[in-house]
Amino acid sequence: MSKKALYDSLVKHVVENQNQFYRAAYYYVKNREAALDVVQNAICKALENYEKLQSEEAMASWFYRIVINESLMYLRKEKKYIAWDESDNDLLEGSYEEPAYEPKIEVVSKISELPTDMQVVIQLHFFEEKTLKEIAEITDTNLNTVKSRLYAACKKLGKELEKEDEELLTRYGKSLKKAERESRNEV
Amino acid sequence: MKYDYFQEEKLKYEEIEIPDELLLMVRQTVAADRRKKAAAWRARIIKAAGSVAAILFLCLTIGVNSSYAFAETVVKIPVVKSVAKAVIVRSYKADIIALDEQSSKQPEEKADTEQMPEEAVPSVSDNDVISGNEVTEEPVQQEPEEVLEGFEAWKAEMTPEKFKEVTELYTSDMEERYADTPEKLRTILLAELPEKEVSLYGYHENGKVSGTALLVKDTYQYFDWNYMNSTKKLPEISCADTDGDGEEEIVIFLYNGEPQMKAVSKEDMKAPGTSDSAENAGNTTSDKDKETAGSAASDKNMETAGNTTSDKSKEAAEDTTVDKSKETAESTGTDKTVGTAGSQSADKNAAAANTGKTSAQEGSDESSTQNTTSGDSTKEATPEDGKPSLSGNDIKESSEPEETPGQQAGEIWIISLKEESWSASVLSIDDYESQILHQLKAEYDETSKTIQLYLMEEPFGEPIEISFEKQENAAYEAINLAPERKFTTESGFFLNFDMEAVFSETDTDEKVQIPLNLNLKAEIYLEDGSLTIKNIE
Numbered sequence: 001m002s003k004k005a006l007y008d009s010l011v012k013h014v015v016e017n018q019n020q021f022y023r024a025a026y027y028y029v030k031n032r033e034a035a036l037d038v039v040q041n042a043i044c045k046a047l048e049n050y051e052k053l054q055s056e057e058a059m060a061s062w063f064y065r066i067v068i069n070e071s072l073m074y075l076r077k078e079k080k081y082i083a084w085d086e087s088d089n090d091l092l093e094g095s096y097e098e099p100a101y102e103p104k105i106e107v108v109s110k111i112s113e114l115p116t117d118m119q120v121v122i123q124l125h126f127f128e129e130k131t132l133k134e135i136a137e138i139t140d141t142n143l144n145t146v147k148s149r150l151y152a153a154c155k156k157l158g159k160e161l162e163k164e165d166e167e168l169l170t171r172y173g174k175s176l177k178k179a180e181r182e183s184r185n186e187v
Numbered sequence: 188m189k190y191d192y193f194q195e196e197k198l199k200y201e202e203i204e205i206p207d208e209l210l211l212m213v214r215q216t217v218a219a220d221r222r223k224k225a226a227a228w229r230a231r232i233i234k235a236a237g238s239v240a241a242i243l244f245l246c247l248t249i250g251v252n253s254s255y256a257f258a259e260t261v262v263k264i265p266v267v268k269s270v271a272k273a274v275i276v277r278s279y280k281a282d283i284i285a286l287d288e289q290s291s292k293q294p295e296e297k298a299d300t301e302q303m304p305e306e307a308v309p310s311v312s313d314n315d316v317i318s319g320n321e322v323t324e325e326p327v328q329q330e331p332e333e334v335l336e337g338f339e340a341w342k343a344e345m346t347p348e349k350f351k352e353v354t355e356l357y358t359s360d361m362e363e364r365y366a367d368t369p370e371k372l373r374t375i376l377l378a379e380l381p382e383k384e385v386s387l388y389g390y391h392e393n394g395k396v397s398g399t400a401l402l403v404k405d406t407y408q409y410f411d412w413n414y415m416n417s418t419k420k421l422p423e424i425s426c427a428d429t430d431g432d433g434e435e436e437i438v439i440f441l442y443n444g445e446p447q448m449k450a451v452s453k454e455d456m457k458a459p460g461t462s463d464s465a466e467n468a469g470n471t472t473s474d475k476d477k478e479t480a481g482s483a484a485s486d487k488n489m490e491t492a493g494n495t496t497s498d499k500s501k502e503a504a505e506d507t508t509v510d511k512s513k514e515t516a517e518s519t520g521t522d523k524t525v526g527t528a529g530s531q532s533a534d535k536n537a538a539a540a541n542t543g544k545t546s547a548q549e550g551s552d553e554s555s556t557q558n559t560t561s562g563d564s565t566k567e568a569t570p571e572d573g574k575p576s577l578s579g580n581d582i583k584e585s586s587e588p589e590e591t592p593g594q595q596a597g598e599i600w601i602i603s604l605k606e607e608s609w610s611a612s613v614l615s616i617d618d619y620e621s622q623i624l625h626q627l628k629a630e631y632d633e634t635s636k637t638i639q640l641y642l643m644e645e646p647f648g649e650p651i652e653i654s655f656e657k658q659e660n661a662a663y664e665a666i667n668l669a670p671e672r673k674f675t676t677e678s679g680f681f682l683n684f685d686m687e688a689v690f691s692e693t694d695t696d697e698k699v700q701i702p703l704n705l706n707l708k709a710e711i712y713l714e715d716g717s718l719t720i721k722n723i724e
Contacts, residue, residue: 014213015214027200032206036206039212040212043216044220047217047224126193127200127201
């Protein structure tokens with residue numbers, strides 16, 4: 001595949017799936033403008049480095065990885081910024097009203113309180129319905145890591161949610177078993 | 188019924204609202220990257236061409252040094268096929284989504300056209316023209332404001348419907364017919380391709396076109412092409428897949444150039460010692476010379492050619508002149524060779540060589556500052572400047588002028604229509620012309636009284652016998668080559684070269700021009716979005 005064709009098909013992929021990428025970005029950064037920025041940065045980076053892309057097959061995971069990395073990078077920067085803000089809180093006179101924008105915070109937070117690598121696995125597996133193998137490709141980790149992250153995430157969440165939904169743990173169990181079956185089949 | 192946590196979360200995830208700006212943002216980002224890539228690609232090509240040129244230049248230097256006669260007669264230079272490929276002089280993307288952008292680009296484009304005659308003396312390079320893509324604002328201001336306003340006003344006013352009202356192709360007799368209603372001639376149809384629904388309109392004022400609009404179906408794009416020279420020859424449009432991507436591009440031939448003259452006349456040259464101070468003067472005068480020659484009739488050109496001399500010491504002065512203004516920091520190594528070559532072709536006067544060296548150094552500083560101002564990336568500018576070492580050489584060696592008689596010079600525009608953006612690139616014919624000129628050399632054999640042509644160092648054709656009165660008393664001076672362009676749409680164009688040998692009579696110092704009856708023709712084709720020299724016969 002020529003470079004030009006690869007570039008063109010990357011552009012096509014990005015344009016066609018832009019909504020998916022925006023959702024993913026928004027899911028992490030939880031802010032419209034920031035999500036747009038993240039997607040834009042991801043596109044720029046991808047188009048700049050498209051030559052590093054090995055094949056067209058790897059494109060979807062590769063680009064998704066860039067989007068997620070960009071989102072997490074944004075979050076890290078944001079965290080720093082907020083931390084700095086908080087130290088100056090006296091001066092800001094309580095202008096920081098983040099909770100007000102998240103009315104359903106009690107549900108969201110359960111996932112968003114997880115470590116980011118677990119969040120990513122949850123988001124990809126449950127929301128984007130990616131297979132564990134795909135998740136491994138996107139996060140550039142091996143399959144077992146993904147499995148253990150998912151398992152750990154479910155366990156953590158399960159503990160949190162135990163009181164609310166007894167079925168949940170069994171659901172996690174099912175989901176995990178399904179995932180394992182998948183991965184066995186693929187391997 | 189206990190609720191499914193993930194199901195609910197997933198729903199929420201899927202309900203994340205997609206903002207309207209997303210699509211626009213994605214498209215603009217992609218378009219911006221494409222522009223960037225196009226620029227980088229140009230820079231790479233030019234860099235490659237520059238380095239090949241440098242190598243060829245060295246070879247030539249040796250050739251020049253080894254033979255005095257050779258040095259005197261060469262009409263020279265390199266060009267391997269790869270160099271001959273594609274020098275895109277300027278190109279820009281016109282986003283349909285952001286039509287406004289176009290208006291901000293226009294001045295730049297105009298600046299390009301303005302720079303062309305000044306900078307492109309030895310037009311292999313066109314270096315500044317290329318970097319002119321990111322040209323600074325200053326030259327823009329010199330542009331006659333009212334023309335721009337007129338065109339701007341026209342742009343604001345026109346719609347596809349209004350364009351389509353104009354159906355009659357422009358002819359010069361329309362000026363008379365519509366003498367009373369000049370507003371009818373404000374928008375003129377320059378060319379059309381009805382089967383593809385492509386038409387080119389011009390903003391016409393005072394007998395000149397100062398802007399054009401290309402209408403394709405119901406979309407259109409403005410270009411700031413100044414059009415209409417004395418011949419009133421209209422542009423030609425054709426469709427061809429020039430870059431091999433399976434989609435047809437629109438190819439537009441513009442007969443918009445003014446005749447250019449590459450001659451270096453006697454008056455412009457200074458003695459070697461004075462070259463340092465003379466450099467600027469040398470440059471400007473040769474430019475001026477070009478202009479005057481351009482406006483003069485072609486027979487007058489001949490006269491100027493006759494005035495040209497191959498006085499060796501003056502030639503050397505010319506070298507340093509050209510070198511100095513053209514060389515870059517990158518090719519400083521080569522610069523020194525230039526100086527040396529110059530002095531040795533003069534076959535005396537080491538002083539000239541020294542001046543050449545130092546001035547080349549200065550020149551490199553000078554040109555790099557120039558680059559910083561003229562382009563926003565010096566990186567890009569540097570490789571572009573790599574080429575001129577070639578051009579400097581060009582003028583020096585061909586003490587005989589290469590001249591273009593009063594024909595229409597031209598540009599070929601290639602417009603590719605993509606969904607989100609149109610890209611337009613122009614191929615300057617000057618480049619190809621001089622590249623071919625540079626491949627040709629001629630040597631005069633005094634004993635057999637023949638002239639042998641060389642193409643890429645290989646003997647080309649049979650030796651041509653020359654005989655004329657008083658031949659005994661005449662010294663061979665040079666071969667003049669005058670290319671004449673003939674466009675053939677779709678595939679490219681031909682260059683026909685008229686040649687003449689110049690002798691000077693030793694007693695009277697009078698010049699004698701002997702036309703050479705040799706039909707030299709080069710075919711240049713559009714291929715993969717660039718021009719490729721195919722055949723030289």
